[in-house]
Amino acid sequence: MWTCPRCQRRFRTVKQWHSCEQISVAAFFWKHEQLLPVFEALLRKLRGLGEVEAEALPTSIHLGIRGGARFAGISLRKDHLRVGFQLERELPGAARIVQRGQLGRRTGYAVALRRTADVDAELLGWLREAHALKHRG
């Protein structure tokens, strides 16, 4: 483990690139308060994987399980939040998948979440898979 001398955060890789500017989750959502419950619902439902850590930076929130790798990222749009993650397979077309891109053998996806009901079994299944991939290395 490596500790950044500036922000005191710990990383698996020495001199891991990151932004030292961590902010609070509340600050991240201050202009989009209506989306905070959606984010909280997501955190609650991910708890089955372990203790979820949310690291908020000015433009995104990284999600990881304590002691493990980050496996998902959150960004904000005007009326929804986006969850980004990577899988090793092609997901069928779905309206909620607003972005996809090839990253070597993996495909990066962004899923739009507009309300707490969007945090459903399908999404949690994808995120569990993304988490498992990160831990397989």
Ligand SMILES: [Zn+2]
């Ligand atoms: Zn730092």
